[in-house]
Structure formats: structure tokens, C-alpha cells
Amino acid sequence: MAIVTCEQISYQYAKASIHQPLALIDVSLRLEQGKFYAIVGATGSGKSTLLQHLNGIYQPTKGKLQVYDVVFAAGAKVKGLKPLRSRVGLVFQFPEQQLFEETVEKDLMFGPIQFGADEQQARAAAVEALLAVGLDEAFMARSPFELSGGQMRKVAIATVLASNPELIVLDEPTATLDPVSRTELIALLKRLCVEQGRTIVMVTHRLDEVLAAADEFILMQQGAVTYTGTRADLIRSPHLLQAADIVVPNEMKLAHEISERLGIVVDELPSGIEGWADWLIHNSDAASKAVDRYATDSSASQQEQTDKASPRGMTESDEKGE
Amino acid sequence: MIRLENIHFQYPKREALFSDLKLHVPRGQWVSIVGPNGSGKSTLVKLVNGLLSPDSGTIHIDGTLLDGESVSDIRRRTGYLFQNPDNQFIATTVRDDIAFGMENRCVPRADMKQRIDAIAEQLGISEWLNRHPASLSGGQKQRVAIAGLLVLNPEIMIWDEATSMLDERSKQDMLLRLRHLHKNQGLTILSVTHDAEEILASDRAVVIRNGVIAADMSPIQLFEDRNLAWECRLQPPFSLALSLELREKGMDIGLHHHEEELMRALWPSLHVNK
Ligand SMILES: Nc1ncnc2c1ncn2[C@@H]1O[C@H](COP(=O)(O)OP(=O)(O)OP(=O)(O)O)[C@@H](O)[C@H]1O
Numbered sequence: 001m002a003i004v005t006c007e008q009i010s011y012q013y014a015k016a017s018i019h020q021p022l023a024l025i026d027v028s029l030r031l032e033q034g035k036f037y038a039i040v041g042a043t044g045s046g047k048s049t050l051l052q053h054l055n056g057i058y059q060p061t062k063g064k065l066q067v068y069d070v071v072f073a074a075g076a077k078v079k080g081l082k083p084l085r086s087r088v089g090l091v092f093q094f095p096e097q098q099l100f101e102e103t104v105e106k107d108l109m110f111g112p113i114q115f116g117a118d119e120q121q122a123r124a125a126a127v128e129a130l131l132a133v134g135l136d137e138a139f140m141a142r143s144p145f146e147l148s149g150g151q152m153r154k155v156a157i158a159t160v161l162a163s164n165p166e167l168i169v170l171d172e173p174t175a176t177l178d179p180v181s182r183t184e185l186i187a188l189l190k191r192l193c194v195e196q197g198r199t200i201v202m203v204t205h206r207l208d209e210v211l212a213a214a215d216e217f218i219l220m221q222q223g224a225v226t227y228t229g230t231r232a233d234l235i236r237s238p239h240l241l242q243a244a245d246i247v248v249p250n251e252m253k254l255a256h257e258i259s260e261r262l263g264i265v266v267d268e269l270p271s272g273i274e275g276w277a278d279w280l281i282h283n284s285d286a287a288s289k290a291v292d293r294y295a296t297d298s299s300a301s302q303q304e305q306t307d308k309a310s311p312r313g314m315t316e317s318d319e320k321g322e
Numbered sequence: 323m324i325r326l327e328n329i330h331f332q333y334p335k336r337e338a339l340f341s342d343l344k345l346h347v348p349r350g351q352w353v354s355i356v357g358p359n360g361s362g363k364s365t366l367v368k369l370v371n372g373l374l375s376p377d378s379g380t381i382h383i384d385g386t387l388l389d390g391e392s393v394s395d396i397r398r399r400t401g402y403l404f405q406n407p408d409n410q411f412i413a414t415t416v417r418d419d420i421a422f423g424m425e426n427r428c429v430p431r432a433d434m435k436q437r438i439d440a441i442a443e444q445l446g447i448s449e450w451l452n453r454h455p456a457s458l459s460g461g462q463k464q465r466v467a468i469a470g471l472l473v474l475n476p477e478i479m480i481w482d483e484a485t486s487m488l489d490e491r492s493k494q495d496m497l498l499r500l501r502h503l504h505k506n507q508g509l510t511i512l513s514v515t516h517d518a519e520e521i522l523a524s525d526r527a528v529v530i531r532n533g534v535i536a537a538d539m540s541p542i543q544l545f546e547d548r549n550l551a552w553e554c555r556l557q558p559p560f561s562l563a564l565s566l567e568l569r570e571k572g573m574d575i576g577l578h579h580h581e582e583e584l585m586r587a588l589w590p591s592l593h594v595n596k
């Protein structure tokens with residue numbers, strides 16, 4: 001079921017000078033419920049502008065946009081967006097834009113209370129969201145402005161998760177996260193998608209970090225959407241990325257090259273470090289001995305391998321607020 | 323060049339962050355400051371730039387003790403970029419903002435315009451010079467902030483995740499520029515970063531964990547030590563990560579940092595096992 005439909009929407013910033021091109025140009029898109037979308041594009045290609053249309057912060061200057069049951073048509077300003085905003089949670093590019101209370105707790109409870117939860121429910125949601133992003137309860141009492149950049153980002157993400165939105169929209173949420181936190185966040189989003197049918201729309205400029213997780217990829221270039229499709233399609237056509245001025249990740253280069261050289265369709269190729277290592281070992285003669293050895297090792301050590309393979313979930317992270 | 327001795331630091335009403343921290347950075351070295359979120363990286367570089375003062379201990383920059391008297395002079399010689407570029411801008415146009423930094427350092431007015439135009443051209447920001455910094459996208463802001471710093475030719479550059487919002491292409495561009503400046507002008511660089519490529523391009527990785535220097539070594543050593551890298555919440559770039567994983571699983575094809583090398587090493591033994 002489509003939850004978002006953009007029909008040729010364009011957007012011009014009110015204060016834009018005449019020399020400034022449109023921020024969005026004729027964008028058409030359909031987003032389905034329960035999928036993980038990754039939006040990639042060069043600096044200034046319109047990603048943030050598009051995202052802010054999804055909860056009505058910006059409304060199209062041309063064309064028509066529907067998000068759930070709300071229709072935004074050019075020229076007709078829609079007001080009373082609270083019900084929509086309870087369904088669509090947006091994490092801004094700069095966490096400072098998201099935080100305004102004197103404690104993390106108040107910031108986290110703000111959304112749930114706005115959308116009808118009582119104090120107790122809101123507090124429970126707040127704690128759950130905080131733990132989900134890998135921060136412990138001691139952060140509740142801290143001021144959101146006296147945190148490190150990465151901690152502030154995690155709190156900003158948690159404020160959105162606390163309201164339990166159906167559509168979670170994130171603008172470069174991984175930018176200031178340490179690499180392991182980045183992986184953990186993407187795993188968390190993927191879980192919300194797969195286990196709870198939430199829809200994820202995430203902007204990133206690191207295509208590699210979402211390569212395994214995202215279902216659909218949307219490329220943007222100078223305000224226009226130049227491509228939407230699956231990972232396999234994207235791997236088959238690296239020129240699309242080059243055209244959008246996006247560096248082709250090494251994992252994609254490897255997939256592309258192996259697919260060409262061995263004549264394997266990309267859909268059959270693995271993803272992720274673990275996946276690739278296992279696949280390469282399986283498909284190489286130098287490793288057949290190693291494979292034997294690996295296989296005859298006790299299953300306990302195999303277990304150890306897989307444990308190591310899946311980083312501790314964000315919930316078990318050890319970042320202390322005190 | 324940069325010398326921190328016995329640094330103690332604590333934010334008000336919090337536990338001590340640094341107790342007896344020590345760091346020496348010789349002139350011309352490029353140091354990556356890495357580590358988990360909240361470990362103290364930004365705090366460390368703010369101390370070096372005098373934005374925060376230690377509770378005790380000393381900081382010397384090029385032999386001068388950093389104190390209330392020397393701080394403005396030292397700041398004129400160092401270029402500092404904030405983690406959030408919004409903290410960087412003062413003026414209402416990009417051009418004025420860059421000019422402001424130059425005025426501060428007494429660049430003659432006559433040179434200013436030409437220098438701004440030249441750096442803008444180099445960094446591809448010319449078309450934004452008349453815009454309000456706030457109207458730029460996140461990555462554009464970072465590019466503008468970097469331009470405003472490079473135009474000043476600082477002797478020491480301190481970057482706090484200054485490229486975190488750049489797209490990969492612009493980031494590789496900046497990295498190239500940084501390499502060039504480091505090599506040709508002997509620029510001293512202190513850069514807080516989570517970016518594997520940038521870390522690998524630098525001379526030295528200093529890992530901060532819970533306010534302590536947990537490792538201080540060459541970037542390659544750090545990434546090749548899987549456990550240490552993991553504990554420091556770092557991830558090696560794809561090709562290296564894959565060669566490490568293969569080695570651990572019994573298929574040692576050497577450690578490769580580039581996809582082409584990895585492919586060359588893999589190719590001879592590869593065939594399809596159905
Ligand atoms: N203004 C402040 N007041 C109180 N505590 C602070 C303040 N700024 C940071 N802290 C705390 O000090 C510790 C170190 O923070 P710092 O900003 O140096 O971390 P960092 O390594 O730069 O992290 P990140 O990767 O997230 O940017 C953290 O626990 C943080 O919560």
C-alpha cells in the first residue's frame with residue numbers, strides 16, 4: 001500500500017534569490033508501507049527539502065503530494081497537521097533543531113504527551129526510546145545541550161522514536177555517530193521495519209552503510225529524483241551513481257566485478273562483510289581446505305563467530321550517562 | 323608544537339573527564355583523534371584551542387603557554403572548525419563571513435577579495451558567496467566553513483568532524499587538499515573524525531575512550547587489530563574488513579586496503595561452487 005505519493009512536486013524556498021534553482025524539481029515518488037528507503041545524493045541535491053515535505057513542514061509549490069490521508073496541493077496551505085505528525089516522525093539533520101527542553105527526559109516525553117499519552121506512558125516510552133539508541137537512563141536528567149555531538153544526535157533520534165511513528169524519516173542520522181553506533185542504528189531501523197512494519201526513509205551520503213539494509217534506493221541530483229530501484233539494479237548500473245556524483249562503494253564495485261567476471265546475477269551475491277567472506281570461501285578453491293577446517297571446528301566456535309558477527313544490539317550498549 | 327601535560331578537566335557537576343592526560347604533537351604531524359561518542363574528543367580539541375580551560379595542567383602551543391593572555395594570539399595562528407558548522411558563522415553572507423575571519427587576522431583589504439574568490443573557486447563554493455550561510459545545506463555549510471579556514475593559511479588546523487556531512491565526492495576532494503597542505507606546507511593537523519579513509523590518510527591515530535588515551539599508534543596498526551578497533555567502536559573500510567574476516571575464517575589472502583588489490587588477490591582462486 002502506498003503511504004506517500006508525490007506527483008511532480010517542485011519546491012522553491014520563499015527567500016531564494018532568482019539565481020537559485022528550485023530546491024525540488026518535478027519529483028514523483030511512491031513509498032510503500034513497511035519498506036526501508038535510502039535517499040542518496042550529493043551535497044545540496046534536495047534531500048533535506050524532500051524529507052521535510054513528508055510531515056508538511058514544507059508544502060509543494062507545484063504538483064501534488066499525499067501522505068497517508070493528507071493531501072498537499074500547490075497553492076492550498078494545509079493546516080492542523082498534528083494528526084499527521086503523530087504518524088510521521090522526522091529526525092532533523094541537526095539535532096539542535098530537535099531539542100529545546102531543559103532535560104533529556106522532558107524532550108523525550110514531549111512528543112508522546114503531545115499525541116495523547118499520559119505522564120506515565122510518556123515516561124515509559126521515553127526510557128524505552130533512550131535505551132533503544134544505546135544510552136542509559138542516567139541521561140534522562142541531563143541537559144540535552146550539555147552532551148557530546150553524538151549523544152545529542154542519539155537523543156534527537158530517541159525523541160522521534162518515543163512517539164512511535166508509523167513512518168520514520170531521518171536526515172543523515174549517522175553523520176556524527178561513531179562507526180559501531182552507526183551500524184547499530186541501522187540495525188535498529190531495520191528491525192522496526194521488518195518486525196513492526198514501520199516505514200523508514202533515511203538520507204545518507206554513505207551508500208555503503210545502507211547497502212545491505214535498504215529495500216529501495218532513491219538517487220537525487222540537483223533537486224530531481226534520477227533513480228529509484230533495488231540494490232541489485234543499482235549494482236548493475238554504476239553509471240547511475242556516477243551521474244548523480246556519488247562515489248561507488250567498494251562493496252558494490254566488488255559485486256559488480258564478480259558478477260561480470262563469473263557471470264553470476266547480482267541478486268545471488270551476498271552483502272555485508274560476513275556474507276561476503278562466507279560466499280568467497282565457499283566459491284574459491286584455495287579455501288576448500290580452510291572450509292573443511294572451518295566446518296570441522298566445533299559448532300561452538302561457529303556460534304562464537306556469529307555472535308561476534310552481530311554487534312551487540314543498541315540496547316546493550318554501554319554508554320553511561322553518569 | 324602542541325604539548326598537553328597533566329591535564330585535568332571536569333564539566334560542572336559531572337565526574338572528572340580527563341585526569342592526568344598527556345599528549346605531544348610534533349610540528350607537521352597529522353593526528354586523527356578517534357573514539358566512541360561521548361569519549362572526550364571534542365573536549366580535548368576545545369582545550370587545545372582555548373575554548374575550554376583545564377582545571378589543572380598546561381598546554382603549550384609552539385612553546386607558548388596557553389593562558390588568558392596568549393589565547394587570542396594562539397587562536398589567530400590556529401584554525402578551528404566546530405562539530406556543528408552553524409556555530410561557525412557570524413555574518414549574513416558567505417563572503418562577509420570569510421572576510422570576517424581575514425579581518426581578524428589583519429589581512430589587507432586589498433588582498434581580501436582576490437583571496438576569497440580564489441579559495442571559493444578552488445572549493446567550488448563561488449555560487450554561494452552571496453547567500454546567507456543559514457540558507458545552505460548541511461554539506462554546503464561545511465564546505466564554506468572549510469574555505470573560510472583554509473583562506474587564512476593557519477599553521478595548525480583543528481577539525482572537529484569537519485567533513486561529517488559532506489558527500490563522499492566532496493570528502494575525497496577535501497582529503498586530497500588536506501594531504502597536499504600537509505605534505506607541501508608542513509601543516510600540523512589535529513582532526514576528530516570517524517571516517518576510516520581520513521584516519522588512514524593521517525600519520526597517527528590517538529584513541530580516546532572514557533577520557534583516557536586508550537591507544538596511540540599508526541592508523542594501519544589500529545585497524546588491523548580487530549579487537550582494539552572494535553573496542554574503540556571503529557570499523558575498518560570494506561576491503562580491509564573483508565580481508566581481515568577472510569583471514570580469521572582461514573582464507574588468508576593478505577590484508578588489502580583497496581578494492582582493486584583485494585580483487586587481484588581473490589581472483590586466481592575464485593570460481594563458482596554450486
Ligand atoms: N557542555 C557540557 N556540559 C557537561 N557535560 C558535557 C558537555 N559537553 C560534553 N559533555 C560530556 O563530556 C563527555 C565528553 O564529551 P565530548 O563532547 O568531548 O565527546 P566526543 O568524544 O566529542 O563525542 P562525539 O563523538 O559524540 O562528538 C560526554 O560524556 C559528554 O556528555
Ligand SMILES: [Mg+2]
Pocket residue numbers: 148149150363364365405482514
Ligand atoms: Mg564531538
